[in-house]
Amino acid sequence: MAPIIKTENLRHLYSEGTPFEHVAIDDINFSAEKGEIIGIIGHTGSGKSTFIQHLNGLLKPSSGRVLFNGEDIFSSKTFTHEVRFKVGLVFQYPEYQLFEETVYKDIAFGPKNMKLSEEQIDISVRGAAEFVGVDEELLNKSPFDLSGGQKRRVAIAGVMAMQPDVLILDEPTAGLDPSGRDSIITNILRYHDATGCTIILVTHSMEEIARSVDRLVVFNKGHIMMDGAPSEVFEHDEELRSVGLSVPEVSLVAKRLRQLGLPIDRSVYTVEQAKKALLAVRGGAAGAP
């Protein structure tokens, strides 16, 4: 199957032609399959946000191409506009984009721009609000009267309501407390299971995405440094540490146990998996004479 999103030798310069010119991303070859959940991780300033803004045509590459379903997204203005709805992008700290009088209207902004009918808008707004756990009674409140976490959810719902084929979230959990973080990630996964859309999740925190993604892409200084299943990526813990990233504690423990000779698989990096693996080891040992 052809990838739903693909980039070819993507390169972006900021402030091109001024003394402040610098390369934010360079030589990015990336592809995402339909239905995949991909984590993008990288140190601050590594070009993650710059990269994802290319995927829905908000930034134009200085060179290279972005393909959506095999077609260059800049091939025509109408197609670029269409892609905006197909590739939903939730920005870092999206709560600052809220502007309508009511939460309902704010979530409806995207669908309205898609020129959907009133009923369709109503269905998608209520559906999206439910996915992110925004209660019915909040819908008629002003978005400015909500708490930070609630605003965040409303902003995410505003993008989900467009029912995109690809949902990209830039650090959706930044600045939230642990339970808020967990519940947002859970909501996103639930949305994925219900719609089967592709999810691209940008984050700083390995622990957070380790358990939720199929694939991890590591950015470093504007380049893709690693790309693979979490278990593959976590094996390079030394390299990751050298660029300021950590690997989940559990995968370190598993690695150490492996070095001590215990038969623990390399794909163990969450507490759940570790528990299972350790019980299996003990079960095996008990079973032996």
Add this chain to the structure above:
Amino acid sequence: MLRDVTLGQYFPGDTIVHRLDPRTKLTLTLIYIVALFLAVDYFSYAVMIVVLAACIIISKIKLRVILRGVKPLLIVIIITGLLNLFYTKGEPILSFWIIKITVEGIKRAVFMILRIVMLIMGSFLLTYTTSPVALTDGLESLLSPLKKLRFPVHELAMMMSIALRFIPTLIEETDKIMSAQKARGANFETGNLFQRAKALLPLLIPLFISAFRRADELAVAMESRCYNGGEGRTKMKSLHMAPRDWIALFLGALLLAGMIVMNVYKI
């Protein structure tokens, strides 16, 4: 995009032009502007062009960058030029229908355009080579005699430096909100005037809210560091006139005197 607005942008550098005291540069810019208006003839204009060119070369700012500042005013410049071209009395060298072009008209149009362009370039050279903070510090220091007349010089300078400080932040913010709304299909580029004005709401409302929030936060931050106006306030980087400043001012005075003489004797 928006970020590329260069109005008042500072290009850091380490040339003698950059290192001059901001008071010197402000004074010299004033002298330059006055001298520009005193220039009346070929020779005096030639002198001014040489002076400007020398300053630009020494500052190592690319000519292309400085000319970019002229671009937004191109229409004004062209209209001024045309008005001078058509409405100057004198010996017509070309005339058809109601339009008469005279030698004097051509000369005046060329001088006028030169004057405006050089005025803009000179002022931009000042803002390109002086950081906004230095600029307001210089202005505050130059205007400080007005304090005697109870004119709030310090407050004005503080307001100016805060405004200058927040212009890039606001531009960045505008960029960000614009992108976020575009990601939800907002369209800022097409439609008639009314539609476009309406399309700006999703941009302006969050922008205003965040500007007020920032103002609030800044006020609290300043008060919690005991800011209470200019009284008795000292500066981390106090301004010092170096020998090069006095030399530059002397050259400036020389230029001004020369231009006055040339103006009087119509050279």
